[in-house]
Amino acid sequence: MVRVTGNFQSESPLDPKAFEVLHAAFESGWANPGKLSQSGARAHQLRNQALESIAASLGVAKDSILPFSSLSMGYFLGIQGICDRSSTLIHGATDRKDVFAIAATMDHEILPSDLHGKILAPKAQSPTSVLALHVANAETGVIQDCAEIVGRVNSDRVFLDATTSGIRKPISCEYSTAIFDSRSWYGPADIGFLVVNKAAQWHNPFPHLNAAKVNFDAPLPLIIASAVAIENFSSRVTEARIQAQVFNAQLRQAFSQIPNVDIAGSLDSTLEHMLSASFMNCNGEELLRGIQNDGFSVDSGSACTADDLEPSHVLAAMGILTHGNIRITLHPDTTQSEVDGLISSVKSNVDRLRS
Amino acid sequence: MKEIDARGLRCPLPIIELGKQISTLSNGEEITLYSDDPATEPDLNAWSRMTGNKFAKLAEETYLITKN
Numbered sequence: 001m002v003r004v005t006g007n008f009q010s011e012s013p014l015d016p017k018a019f020e021v022l023h024a025a026f027e028s029g030w031a032n033p034g035k036l037s038q039s040g041a042r043a044h045q046l047r048n049q050a051l052e053s054i055a056a057s058l059g060v061a062k063d064s065i066l067p068f069s070s071l072s073m074g075y076f077l078g079i080q081g082i083c084d085r086s087s088t089l090i091h092g093a094t095d096r097k098d099v100f101a102i103a104a105t106m107d108h109e110i111l112p113s114d115l116h117g118k119i120l121a122p123k124a125q126s127p128t129s130v131l132a133l134h135v136a137n138a139e140t141g142v143i144q145d146c147a148e149i150v151g152r153v154n155s156d157r158v159f160l161d162a163t164t165s166g167i168r169k170p171i172s173c174e175y176s177t178a179i180f181d182s183r184s185w186y187g188p189a190d191i192g193f194l195v196v197n198k199a200a201q202w203h204n205p206f207p208h209l210n211a212a213k214v215n216f217d218a219p220l221p222l223i224i225a226s227a228v229a230i231e232n233f234s235s236r237v238t239e240a241r242i243q244a245q246v247f248n249a250q251l252r253q254a255f256s257q258i259p260n261v262d263i264a265g266s267l268d269s270t271l272e273h274m275l276s277a278s279f280m281n282c283n284g285e286e287l288l289r290g291i292q293n294d295g296f297s298v299d300s301g302s303a304c305t306a307d308d309l310e311p312s313h314v315l316a317a318m319g320i321l322t323h324g325n326i327r328i329t330l331h332p333d334t335t336q337s338e339v340d341g342l343i344s345s346v347k348s349n350v351d352r353l354r355s
Numbered sequence: 356m357k358e359i360d361a362r363g364l365r366c367p368l369p370i371i372e373l374g375k376q377i378s379t380l381s382n383g384e385e386i387t388l389y390s391d392d393p394a395t396e397p398d399l400n401a402w403s404r405m406t407g408n409k410f411a412k413l414a415e416e417t418y419l420i421t422k423n
Binding site for chain 2: 115260262278280281282283284302309310311315316319320321322323324
């Protein structure tokens with residue numbers, strides 16, 4: 001088996017400091033923070049400290065943060081929590097499937113994307129509409145002009161999906177709710193954070209008996225590990241973004257020399273650490289395997305690598321080639337030699353598959 | 356007129372076959388492509404933009420491609 005030395009997939013190992021604290025947290029944070037025992041009080045204190053730290057890194061009030069334990073739950077809480085029975089949900093064609101699933105249960109309108117991945121906002125909407133918008137796309141990294149779209153849609157209820165952008169791209173518009181994924185700052189999986197920015201507009205969409213007490217949460221050890229990870233990543237995010245921009249520019253320059261390549265978005269309009277490129281007449285699965293055999297792991301949005309045969313709805317909505325696609329994520333520990341090796345591997349594998 | 360029956364073939368084979376066949380045509384000549392792969396239609400959008408050739412959807416799983 002080939003040893004993979006360069007990880008360019010979106011998933012990455014947990015931040016080492018967060019990993020250390022996770023073990024300790026399972027020892028000291030096992031009790032129910034809601035109970036009045038000594039161990040419960042200790043857990044309550046740990047939880048408060050962790051949420052304060054996360055809130056500070058996100059630039060929001062500590063009381064506005066609610067942890068949840070799966071992304072699908074986060075989308076439901078963030079969107080349904082600001083909808084009522086007469087709401088029309090307006091969302092982009094390149095949003096995550098979770099948003100499409102929620103939209104399918106209510107009146108909705110899908111905003112198309114242009115070739116660069118920018119959502120095209122309509123002229124005006126009813127104020128009763130709810131706008132769901134991602135800050136940056138999970139497949140291509142394309143950053144939306146949130147303030148402009150929010151202004152044009154004219155909705156006073158806005159849900160923001162910040163699961164991909166995290167703390168790399170500060171939120172620049174008014175919003176009601178937003179969700180964050182701990183993995184975006186190298187924290188643990190299966191935990192995210194709902195930020196309720198305008199409490200008056202949000203209600204708990206889960207069946208509940210006590211409106212004053214939320215009936216969802218995430219495990220305390222994961223909350224503490226998320227806090228350590230975000231503290232750690234906050235201290236080096238600027239450096240990571242600068243380094244990723246250099247590597248991303250090198251990848252784009254190298255790939256643009258390959259004939260018939262379709263690169264999603266520009267360096268200026270996407271998150272620095274993400275790149276999506278499609279190579280015409282290449283089988284995505286074979287391209288992925290070839291790159292893996294050279295020691296590098298990447299993701300793909302090609303239908304030829306998926307079980308359901310459906311092409312990436314993001315690439316299709318943009319009008320980007322859906323086959324022969326690879327998605328590259330640049331992590332803070334990515335090295336120059338890994339980037340050089342990946343470029344060489346992609347070039348040789350594309351040549352091989354086209355010959 | 357040339358025809359390509361790519362039904363049953365998965366992406367990117369319909370587009371690869373189209374690329375081979377269209378290279379044998381002169382400008383203005385047409386090919387009918389039959390494909391039931393869900394990636395074919397979005398890929399034809401991108402392919403026509405990148406190659407300059409034109410396409411129109413005639414019916415479900417049926418596309419008319421004009422060399423340009």
